[in-house]
Amino acid sequence: MKSTLALIRTTAGTSPVATALGLAVLAGLFLFPSFVKSPYTLHIMILFFLSTIQGEAWNIIGGYTGQYSIGHVAYFGAGAYTTMILMQYKQIPPWYGMLAGIGVALVVSLIIGSICFRLQGPYFVLASIAVAEIMRLSAINLKDITNGAEGILITEIPVFKIGNTVVTDFLSKVPFYYVGLVITLVTILVTWMVQNSKLGYYFQAIREDQDAAHSLGISLPLYKNIALALSAVFTSLSGSFYAIYIGYIDPSTVLNLDISVQIVLVCIIGGIGTIWGPVIGAMVLVPLSEALRSDLIAGMIFKTGLTSEGSAIGTFLKENLAHAHALIYGILVVVVILFMPDGVLGWVKKLTVQKGRG
Amino acid sequence: MATILEIKHVSKFFGGLAANSDVSFSLEEGMIMGMIGPNGAGKTTLFNCITGYYPPSRGEVIFKAQKISGLEPDRICRLGMVRTWQKVRPLAKLSVIDNVMVGALCRTNSLKTARELAMEQLKVVRMENKPDFPAGGLPIGEQKKLEVARALATQPQLLLLDEVMGGLNPAESDEIIQLILEIKKGGGITQMVIEHDMKAIMRISDRIVVINSGEKLAEGTPQEIVNNPEVVRAYLGDFHA
Known part of the structure; x- marks a missing residue:
């Protein structure tokens, strides 16, 4: 049995098979849109990227530093709103808007951090939710800036040019696919760099024992705020990206507490405090939520013949299963916590270790 | 010999309860100061006041001619004073070497240097054979040694050991x-040791302070302390004195 850090240290870069496999997956991801033309599949992939970025970002503050923020939608919304407001009212192209969104999220995170990090444990969790709710209510009520509950709709994204060369006009899903992929890779890379630096050690020390960390020369407010700021930057990026991709935002979609919960779920299900946990979590959650949305599960139940579409139960299932995602997520979390407390990734690792022994 | 730590009239109140009242003593460089006293006498509270976990209600703590009372523990650690915990606090999910590296990173930003420094300290406590073992799974004896190694890795001039033998x-x-x-x-390292094991404390200490009911009862060499009737009374009651 080895600790996580040691395990990662021994697996990082040493095995040529793993490196080759990684490169193959990377190449596959970059070539994916040349083979798969279905917009729906690309859409699912983009949602997967979004989920992964959010999960990795949350993982820095929640997984590594152990500060369970359930208000991450605040940074997501900050990114989404900043980008959309600048594009709609100031005609600033979204790639600059993304940077502005990062700036806003940083400021928000430092304000939230300097206030909420006075609290510990469950009190910090509650405070983080409260701040996100304040953001949502502000977005509803500051109608002059945010257009209130009506939200902001954009119909056209400016053409992205370098010099006079048109790089992309954002008319298909393919450019979004690549933007999502690149942000995802950068997020994973940054997480990896954090883990293999002084920051990573300090973050984990704070997670394991705050008082011990404090006695070893670690400034708690400083390093907690660094972790939160890093996390906010990438969460905000995902928010900006989401807003441009969907083209419409309102307080109940981009500042909804559901998003915060979903971000945390990605990590819990995949494996908290690991680089690949959020990736795995997104792989599980995104297809699941799509299956629920598209009545796939009800359809499967009808096919097995357990009940027919016309029966009372069938009608009930068909009408309600698509809306039951919260229930299904709940069940999923219970299952994960009971049977794989270290997430899917931890569970798989444990299985392979046991196999290696037996 | 220069004075490294001076505790001047330190008091700590929790509401109306005086956990420490008007405690004063000082440590010379290079010595081992033993601190004894019955359970609940306020030894750990005094440690917490010295290392920054509580600000003293009254009085001040001077370390290397600088007033440190009121500073945060991390600042005090970087100034060169570090403590261990009576109830061990391993960074459970991290490995043994990573625990010590967290201490070493206090003086360096390079993981490589930190790893080398940590390995040296593990050799000092004779735990160099299991650097990758998760700290949470160690037996208590080794967790205590790990505490010491981790503290030493911060390169302190003053080491405060809170019941490492408990x-x-x-x-x-x-x-x-x-x-x-x-x-x-x-x-190069001055030590202050809280201990209940009398035989041990008599053997290692150059001087001993006795704390009772939050106050300093006596101070002196081990020989003076065992012959002090007030100390005997505090430990064994009036009957034996």
């Missing part, structure tokens, strides 16, 4: 005693 068997205690004496012999 809960250890005689062989393990003996190993810790040797370790404390070796640290002294190495020079």
